[in-house]
Amino acid sequence: MDIKQIITGALIAVVIIVVGRCAFIVDQRDQVLVMQFGNITGAPITEAGLHWKMPWHNVVVFDKRLLSSDDMPNEVITKDKKKIIVDSFTRWKIIDSLKVFQVAKTRERVESRMQDVVRGKVREVLGQHTLHEIVSGGDDGSKRANLMIDITKIANEEASSLGIEVVDVRIKRADLPEENSESVFRRMKAERQRIAKQYRSEGEEAAKEIMATADKESKFLLADAYKESEILRGNADAKATKIYAKAHEQDPKFYAFVRSLDAYKTSMATQSRVVLSPNSEFFRYFESSK
Amino acid sequence: MPWNQNQDNNPWGNKPNGSSGGGNKQTPPDLDEMMKKLNDRFGGFFGGGNNGNNKNGGGELSKGFIITAMSIAAAIWMASGVYIVAADEEAVVLRFGQHASTSSPGLNWHFPYPIETIEKIPTLSVQRLTVGFRSFDDGRTRKMDQEALMLTKDENIVDISFVVQYKIREIEKYLFEIDAAEAINTVRDAAESSIREVIGATLIDDVMTDKKAEVEIETQKGIQAILDSYNAGIEITTVKLSDVQPPERVSKEFKDVASAREDKERAKNEAETYANSIIPNARGEAKKMILEAEAYAKEVEDRALGEADRFNSLYQAYKTAPEVTRKRLYLETMEDVLAKADKVIVDASVAKQVLPYLPLDRSKVEVK
Numbered sequence: 001m002d003i004k005q006i007i008t009g010a011l012i013a014v015v016i017i018v019v020g021r022c023a024f025i026v027d028q029r030d031q032v033l034v035m036q037f038g039n040i041t042g043a044p045i046t047e048a049g050l051h052w053k054m055p056w057h058n059v060v061v062f063d064k065r066l067l068s069s070d071d072m073p074n075e076v077i078t079k080d081k082k083k084i085i086v087d088s089f090t091r092w093k094i095i096d097s098l099k100v101f102q103v104a105k106t107r108e109r110v111e112s113r114m115q116d117v118v119r120g121k122v123r124e125v126l127g128q129h130t131l132h133e134i135v136s137g138g139d140d141g142s143k144r145a146n147l148m149i150d151i152t153k154i155a156n157e158e159a160s161s162l163g164i165e166v167v168d169v170r171i172k173r174a175d176l177p178e179e180n181s182e183s184v185f186r187r188m189k190a191e192r193q194r195i196a197k198q199y200r201s202e203g204e205e206a207a208k209e210i211m212a213t214a215d216k217e218s219k220f221l222l223a224d225a226y227k228e229s230e231i232l233r234g235n236a237d238a239k240a241t242k243i244y245a246k247a248h249e250q251d252p253k254f255y256a257f258v259r260s261l262d263a264y265k266t267s268m269a270t271q272s273r274v275v276l277s278p279n280s281e282f283f284r285y286f287e288s289s290k
Numbered sequence: 291m292p293w294n295q296n297q298d299n300n301p302w303g304n305k306p307n308g309s310s311g312g313g314n315k316q317t318p319p320d321l322d323e324m325m326k327k328l329n330d331r332f333g334g335f336f337g338g339g340n341n342g343n344n345k346n347g348g349g350e351l352s353k354g355f356i357i358t359a360m361s362i363a364a365a366i367w368m369a370s371g372v373y374i375v376a377a378d379e380e381a382v383v384l385r386f387g388q389h390a391s392t393s394s395p396g397l398n399w400h401f402p403y404p405i406e407t408i409e410k411i412p413t414l415s416v417q418r419l420t421v422g423f424r425s426f427d428d429g430r431t432r433k434m435d436q437e438a439l440m441l442t443k444d445e446n447i448v449d450i451s452f453v454v455q456y457k458i459r460e461i462e463k464y465l466f467e468i469d470a471a472e473a474i475n476t477v478r479d480a481a482e483s484s485i486r487e488v489i490g491a492t493l494i495d496d497v498m499t500d501k502k503a504e505v506e507i508e509t510q511k512g513i514q515a516i517l518d519s520y521n522a523g524i525e526i527t528t529v530k531l532s533d534v535q536p537p538e539r540v541s542k543e544f545k546d547v548a549s550a551r552e553d554k555e556r557a558k559n560e561a562e563t564y565a566n567s568i569i570p571n572a573r574g575e576a577k578k579m580i581l582e583a584e585a586y587a588k589e590v591e592d593r594a595l596g597e598a599d600r601f602n603s604l605y606q607a608y609k610t611a612p613e614v615t616r617k618r619l620y621l622e623t624m625e626d627v628l629a630k631a632d633k634v635i636v637d638a639s640v641a642k643q644v645l646p647y648l649p650l651d652r653s654k655v656e657v658k
Contacts, residue, residue: 025404027387028466048388066468066520068476089479091520135490136443144487168519170483175439181447185539188446192543196550203554207561214565218572225576229583236587240594247598250605257616258604261623273632282624283635 021055031097033060044097062097062107066167071115073173076123080130083180087173088151090118092159092166099163114159118169121155126174134174144171371402378414380461383407392461409465413458416527419474421481422451423533439537440486446494451533452506454481454513456526463523476522477513481529484512494536502531 026032028048033040035058045051046064053059073087092114094100094107104110125147126134137144148170156166176184248255268274278286375381375395383390385406393408400406422438425431438449456477458464468476488508492501510529517524536544608615 025387028384028389030387048384048386050386063469065466066522068469068472068479070475070479089483091476132445135441135445135486137487137491141491144490168516170479170516171486172479172482173436173440173486175441176447184445184447185537188536188540189543191446192540192547196543196547199547199550199554200557203550203557206554207557210558210561211564214561214568217565218568221569221572221576222579225579229579232580232583232587233590236590240590243591243594243598247601247605250602251608254605254608254612255601258601258619261619264623264627268627268631272630273634274628275634275636278635278637281620282628 018055022052024051024053024059025049026051029063029065030061031064031094033062033097033101034058035060040098040101046097060097060101062094062100064094066091066093067107067111069111069115071119074119074123075177076126078126078131078134079128080132082131083177084126084131084134085173085175085177086122086126086171087175088118088122088169088171090114090155090166090170091168092164094163095160095165096163099161103162110162110164113162114155114164114166117158117162118151118155118166121151121158122169122171125151125154134171367402371400371406373398373400373408373410375410376412378412379410380413381408381410382461382465384409389462389466411458411461411464411470413461413464416455416457417474418453418455419478419481420451420453420532421478421485422449437482440489442489442494442497443491444493447537448489448494448497449533449535449537450485450489450497450531452481452485452509452529452531454478454526455528455530456524458523459525460523463521465523467521467523473522473524476520477517477524477526480513480516481509484516485509487512498534498536502534506531 024032026045026048030048032045032051034042034045034053036054036056041057069090069092071088071090073085076084076086078084092111094110100107100110104113129143129147130138132138133143134147135144148168151169152166155169159166175181276283373381374397375393377395379395381393381398383393383400383406385401387407390406398408400408421434423431423433433451435449438451439447440450442448454477464470464473485505488505489497492505497505506529510526513529514526517526535541
């Protein structure tokens with residue numbers, strides 16, 4: 001190989017390297033700034049595809065997609081002076097990469113500045129609402145959703161100067177701090193005890209009613225039956241009396257006589273000791289035959 | 291299909307064959323440039339050599355060799371674009387980072403790197419995430435109190451764990467609108483926010499009893515709405531509450547309520563048992579009383595009738611000879627009575643003195 005060939009080869013290699021440094025790919029998910037010696041040159045590139053730059057240019061890549069940012073839980077005082085721990089998350093987008101680069105250089109730094117803004121707005125807006133509104137959405141149930149929309153709106157207004165858009169701020173958790181939870185638990189306990197007691201009392205009430213009703217019913221049954229049986233007996237006695245009277249009326253004296261004889265027969269048991277006078281009618285002929 | 295499509299659109303499909311004929315006309319501009327570079331480069335080496343040596347046989351040979359080597363290299367490069375999309379996946383083809391097409395399961399081909407790249411996403415497989423607890427592959431679970439404890443409408447705290455299942459509905463949105471690597475956290479954040487909104491509007495007793503299904507439906511709607519507002523391309527397929535219970539610190543009291551409810555039922559049942567035994571008993575007693583009374587009535591009446599009849603008959607007979615009948619009845623009775631009795635006959639004149647000394651203690655005494 002002569003020197004000419006070597007030079008040609010070297011030239012080709014240089015061309016390839018230069019072309020390689022000039023071409024760059026912008027991903028669909030990214031937006032790119034082209035830098036010349038630490039300064040931005042030209043407009044941000046947001047269109048995906050193959051792009052060209054000078055070999056000495058550098059590129060800074062920013063995300064174009066919706067980004068998530070989860071802040072640490074922080075303490076907020078509500079309008080009704082209750083402390084709550086709020087854990088919120090933010091969805092945001094880099095709208096103006098040039099501005100982001102100018103004010104914060106990197107995504108991480110702009111994110112932390114955005115979090116400061118959001119945290120402040122969360123505190124501000126929640127401070128204007130009661131715990132009930134924050135947790136349950138107030139009486140009509142819409143406050144919670146609305147206050148999140150409010151936070152998003154005002155956070156976005158302020159964050160636009162950072163070149164970003166705050167798309168959504170959402171309260172993930174709004175919990176009571178430990179000491180307040182304790183009182184909630186105490187209240188829950190008391191409430192449950194009350195309910196348990198109520199159930200038991202209701203049970204007793206129902207049981208007593210059922211038993212008393214049963215007692216009453218059985219007494220009614222017995223009383224009715226007693227009444228009816230007495231009537232039956234009475235009627236029967238009356239009938240019998242009438243029957244007897246009708247028969248005996250014919251000769252009361254004879255009845256007394258016959259009945260007395262019957263009575264003697266039944267009342268004198270065997271071996272009864274009878275002391276008799278020889279003057280009685282039975283012995284009329286005992287001592288004389290006249 | 292995408293394979294065919296690519297082949298149709300792709301004049302490079304026959305490149306390895308065409309290159310021996312020097313058919314570079316068909317190549318697209320990007321590759322054209324590259325091939326030119328290559329040609330230039332080798333042309334520089336060997337063209338220069340040829341100029342000096344003028345139709346050297348060795349030069350011819352090495353040129354043929356170079357072309358063959360290039361063809362093989364090109365073929366390998368082309369083959370590196372073959373890829374397989376599994377049955378539950380879809381793949382997005384990016385041409386210089388820009389979304390070019392979306393391919394379905396099967397054997398596919400893309401322009402090799404660096405022109406095109408692909409991203410495979412399992413769009414058909416259902417993904418699962420848990421809130422309130424984490425389950426591990428070995429079957430263990432760990433409770434996440436922070437996620438699980440939430441305030442209800444009546445400012446009680448309830449402990450809820452649930453499972454969210456989702457799948458990727460639109461791969462383009464999923465890949466390009468949101469941070470796909472963070473997708474699970476996006477769904478989790480949306481899920482936590484939604485369930486707290488729903489539970490915050492529900493009373494604790496409703497959550498724990500008959501409103502579970504409602505909570506599930508509302509939460510699913512809420513998550514879906516949030517994700518749709520993010521253009522996430524994710525579809526929530528189910529939200530299932532796996533565990534709804536009172537917080538551990540008050541679980542004893544809640545259990546006691548449940549047992550109180552049972553106590554109530556038990557007290558009622560016991561009372562019913564009592565009622566069920568006492569009433570039939572009384573009914574039986576009542577029937578017995580009436581039947582006895584009826585029996586008594588019948589007995590009394592029949593006796594009266596019988597005795598009256600007997601008296602009548604006797605009286606009729608007596609009327610015909612009263613004096614004699616009286617005597618006879620009297621004597622017969624006395625005979626009968628005294629036959630069985632132990633008799634002491636005492637004259638009335640001495641009765642007063644004697645009576646106290648008689649051994650009368652063992653039975654009744656009748657003085658006639």
